[in-house]
Amino acid sequence: MKKIFLSLTLAAALLSSGATYAANNEPNVKVKQAFTTEFTQVKDVEWIPMNNEGVYQAKFIFNNETLHAFFTEEGDFLGTTRQILKPQLPILVATGLEKRYSDARVITIFEYSKKDGIEYFITLTTAKGSMIVKATGNGDFSTYKKNFK
Amino acid sequence: MKKMITAVVLSTVLLVNAAFANKIDNVNYKVENAFNQEFAQAKDVNWGKTDNYYKAGFKMNSEVMTAYFTFDGELMGVVHNMLSTQLPINLQTSLRKDYDNYWITELFEFSKPDSNGYFVTLQNADQSITLQSLDGATWSTYSKTKK
Numbered sequence: 456m457k458k459i460f461l462s463l464t465l466a467a468a469l470l471s472s473g474a475t476y477a478a479n480n481e482p483n484v485k486v487k488q489a490f491t492t493e494f495t496q497v498k499d500v501e502w503i504p505m506n507n508e509g510v511y512q513a514k515f516i517f518n519n520e521t522l523h524a525f526f527t528e529e530g531d532f533l534g535t536t537r538q539i540l541k542p543q544l545p546i547l548v549a550t551g552l553e554k555r556y557s558d559a560r561v562i563t564i565f566e567y568s569k570k571d572g573i574e575y576f577i578t579l580t581t582a583k584g585s586m587i588v589k590a591t592g593n594g595d596f597s598t599y600k601k602n603f604k
Numbered sequence: 605m606k607k608m609i610t611a612v613v614l615s616t617v618l619l620v621n622a623a624f625a626n627k628i629d630n631v632n633y634k635v636e637n638a639f640n641q642e643f644a645q646a647k648d649v650n651w652g653k654t655d656n657y658y659k660a661g662f663k664m665n666s667e668v669m670t671a672y673f674t675f676d677g678e679l680m681g682v683v684h685n686m687l688s689t690q691l692p693i694n695l696q697t698s699l700r701k702d703y704d705n706y707w708i709t710e711l712f713e714f715s716k717p718d719s720n721g722y723f724v725t726l727q728n729a730d731q732s733i734t735l736q737s738l739d740g741a742t743w744s745t746y747s748k749t750k751k
Contacts, residue, residue, distance in 0.1 A: 566692060
């Protein structure tokens with residue numbers, strides 16, 4: 456179940472920038488309360504419909520950054536995504552990236568903060584094609600998706 | 605041993621920010637080699653030395669960092685002073701929720717070769733509290749002192 460949520464969350468985060476959305480996806484009270492508990496001082500929230508039933512996505516500004524937070528319809532907080540820049544990566548991820556993928560160019564980086572940890576999804580291009588690598592905060596890398604020519 | 609090394613570096617950073625390392629121009633080959641391997645993109649490197657370790661201050665990705673090495677060239681850890689907005693989001697929101705009436709006096713990321721963590725020192729009128737996060741998602745209390 457958790458894997459499904461992870462995929463949903465990630466897919467939404469990676470694809471959301473260019474997507475267009477349907478008009479109405481107001482969540483139930485449980486979800487709204489969960490959001491308020493998690494992000495106490497946020498006032499302006501846009502609820503974004505997702506194709507998958509049972510998961511709600513909130514888009515809002517926090518500390519001048521656009522964030523996306525994800526909740527189940529029971530009000531369970533799944534995590535938050537935001538787009539970040541290379542200098543915002545933890546040291547072990549930044550140095551690991553330079554060592555392992557020195558010939559690649561970084562296109563986008565998404566931070567995925569969950570309740571129990573953090574992951575980074577980094578889109579890279581090389582002469583062979585593009586790929587998304589996943590990194591933990593401790594600098595462990597794995598290939599998430601590969602699109603080589 | 606590794607725990608002891610971490611404790612030495614951490615206490616140094618938390619207490620005095622390693623201000624007492626004597627500046628030097630050259631380090632031994634092992635240390636210089638280890639530094640160049642680990643931080644190939646480093647700029648503006650300056651070296652210091654204490655009785656227990658070498659300390660390299662440098663810039664990487666426009667961020668100021670400090671790396672600590674044993675005399676044998678083993679990387680002990682890296683310290684990166686940072687802004688609260690650079691923290692992972694869950695750590696930012698948690699500070700906002702649970703420590704709203706405190707102000708931040710120190711915040712840094714501490715990376716060892718196999719793990720990383722965040723340390724923040726907060727103060728209010730009554731006390732000073734240092735929190736640590738080893739999972740990038742939740743804080744726990746590292747130390748607390750009354751004023």
